[in-house]
Amino acid sequence: MSEERWLRRSERWLRLLLRLYPEDFREEMAEGLLEAYRDRCRAAFRRGGVLSLGGIWLRSLVDSLRNGVGERVRPGITWRRVGNWGRDPELVVRRLRRAPMFVAAMVGTLTVGLGAFAVVYTVVDKVLIEPLPYDEPENLYFVWRDYGPIFDLNRGWLGGTDVVALEDAGVIQEVAGVERDDGVTLTGGTTDGEPQEVAVMTTSPNLFELLGVQPELGRGFTPSEVGPGRPAVAVLTYGLWSQRFGADPSIVGQEIRLDGEPYKVIGVMARDFSFVQHASLELPQSADLYTTFDLNLAETNPGAGSYAGLLRARPGSSPEAVEAAVATVGRMVDERDFESRGLRLYPVAMEADLVSRVRPAIVMLGLAGLLLVVVLMVNLATLLLVRAAQREREFAISRALGADRLALVRATLLEGGVLGALGGVGGALVAVWGTRALVALAPLDLPRRDSIAVDWGVAGTVIGVGALLGLLAGAVPAAWATRTRLATLLAATAVRGGGGHGRMRRAMVVVQVALSLVLLSAGGLVLRSFEQMLRANPGFDPSRVLTLRVPVPQARYPDTAAVRSLHERIHAGLSTLPGVRSVGAAGALPLSADASQTTVGFPGAPGNTGETEHDRPLVDRVRTRPGYFEALGIPVLAGRAFEETPTEGVREALIDRTLAAEFFPTGSPIGATLMFFDDSLRVIGVVEHARLYNVYRDDRPQVYLRTADFLRPTLSWALRTNGSPLSLAAEAQATIWEIDPELAVADIRSMDQVVSDSVRQQRVSAVLISGFSLGALLLAAMGLFGVVSGSVTRRSHEVAVRLALGAAHGRVLRLVVREGMVLVFLGLLIGAPGVLLAARIIGGVLVGISPFDPPTLGAVAIGLALVALAACYIPARRVAGIEPARLLRQD
């Protein structure tokens, strides 16, 4: 065989081996590599013939295996293979700096969108979804009394005897009774602590076992620590422990005083422990410390409901089984204690019970937030389409100049990812701050308020989702760049000059307008409802009134004479403060939801019907001191208020407008008799219904009694002042401590604050939803602006021709504006059914207006149309700037 032939064979063998090298290496170096090998083979063949050549073949195989694989694993020039990542970011930054509006719009959109979503998600998750911090919380239930025909109360406390009876019921594992008292004065335990009012939860000793929690420090209650003569022991909450005792662990074992009685601290609960006693009529409330009953629940009066009943069902019990077991006990109780008059017991799952009050508002806000996020996503898609269209030309040229397809994709993806991550970071910050602001605004009694915060998981997810959205967003133009054939791309760009996708963009604007309409309508309704609420007449005059509460410990003031004298001294002391016009006191201030309930009757009143249920109404009973109505500005509608010196031998009462209208529709109630248990009182006047629960809704009728006749040691005091009420706060406190330094002064607020605090939830809703809807409006307006200005640019030739042919500017302007407004009206049309749907959903949280309130909905539609008109008109005015002569000459 000739040398030539062997060399050709060698060449084929070497070309085969070359495949072991990566492609980019081959492209550059194959020629040289082959030359060198060819030289080598020729030299070897000449030196030692075929045998020598075989050696080279073998050696080249080993060489190619080693270096081919080596080059693949550790490329000599890294960036050519995986892309020049070191250089790409620089290019991306440079490119983005050329489009600041795009960057701002994209990052802003993501920030707002992700932020809003994260806030809403956090609140919904923490309040509605995340399980309560107890062991198997799904097995926990509160039990309530439904008095049925006995009287008008279908969510009443249990009697102590009910709690005992429930212990024997079928599927129930444990039962506890809980009673809360918030007028307790805490002293001792520290050397310099002022007397402090605390709320105490008095419970069965098994409460903590029932919830499945343990104190962090010390111990819980033992089963024997209950009943008459029980050791007085207390478990502190983390809050009280850190606030009053400086988180000093040595508090365990020390003595504190509650209303003067000594209690030994045996434990401190963990920081994340929280328990609220669900109330029959009021809001769920927490306490500062826990102690046990000093009575035997089995020996309490079955007729009186005073205990929140909490039970843990056996694991695996269905809610139906629990309900049946509780109902069985209820029938037994009804027969035993209520002569089978129809009392019923029923359980409500703890979590459902806790959040039932806020669920409608949170669901509404959640939906509004989601809607906003959808609007934002539409906005994002629009932005990207515009960007893709703008870059169409750039892609076409880059690729025509030989740019690597992959390089273009890489750059576009990187651009999207960077923007997305930036937006994600912004969103996370918005989420953290937004949640904090929301919690600050939120009502103090919002369930699980303390746990509402953005955690690292949520923040990380937000940033990740931002980057992912950015990548996805980048993928749209990237796909555009690679899929389209070069020729088509260039041709299309040449013809249209970029800016395609017109139809898609229009559709998106229509969607945005429709969604904005829905959000704005909901926002408008909630705002109007809030306004109605603030304008409602609460039945008293909250301006320039200072209120405070002075709990009176029984141990310190054991008899009625001592309490009366204390009240007189406080009254006199507060009256002498400068700027105080009048002083009054009551057991329950308006909006405190703190009154006790009782049934009353008006024997011989013209309004009686003869039915017990009507003639013995359940009323809120408020004990007051003279001067109360004057101090709070509650109008006396007929008769007179209580006077300083009571009429001898007569117990007096005032009734509110609703009772007077119901029982004395024609005549005057003055002088009528009011029956209250076995007492008969004389009605001396009628007052306005001063709302006790809600600024906007009347609740039960009210009866006012004298504290002189029905003593209540702990009173809330109201001072009507000439100037700013809060400036008197310190002096009022000093006055009380002058009288008795062991007294706590609690809840110092102006009545305006009380009113404002009572509408916090509605305020949060109003602020959030108006923010959401204004955001949506802004986005829709931006979308419209973009479409119309794009249209003006695209149609400038057409417009120039029209103008050149003599069309008036105004006419052309109208033409362009009309194009935008058609989209707006389409959006309004499509949004209308959504508005009706949204109105149905939010109907439950509206006060004082119908969810289909025509003025509100009409105003929203008109307002949206006007904003849209402006968004169309402003870019359209550029038409006027078109000079036909110059523009047409360019072609």
Added chain:
Amino acid sequence: MDNERPIKRFLPLRPVEFHILLSLAAGERHGYGIIQDAEARGQAMAPDVGTLYRALRRMQEQGLIAAAERRQAPDAGDERRNYYRITPRGRRVAQAEARRLEALTRAAQLGGLLEEGAI
């Protein structure tokens, strides 16, 4: 690219890299020429062709060598070859490596590992 990289960041050079710079310091060479030079220097194992070309590519990228004009090799009839030449930067790197080796050798002598003048 690597133009900013300080000279001493290249050191120590791999044997194949030093061979390449050494050959090119004497004048332009094609690939097989560099291998022949290495063999002539008495190295038992001259670099493999694959190893050589990977190094050529890498060093080209690092700016130590550059492709020269493609032309006929005097010893290979009318076949044309890819020639390489050393860059000023490559020369500085080669000098630095030579100095480094010299210092090492001197140390070896002082340590009694080499006889005086054995180089």
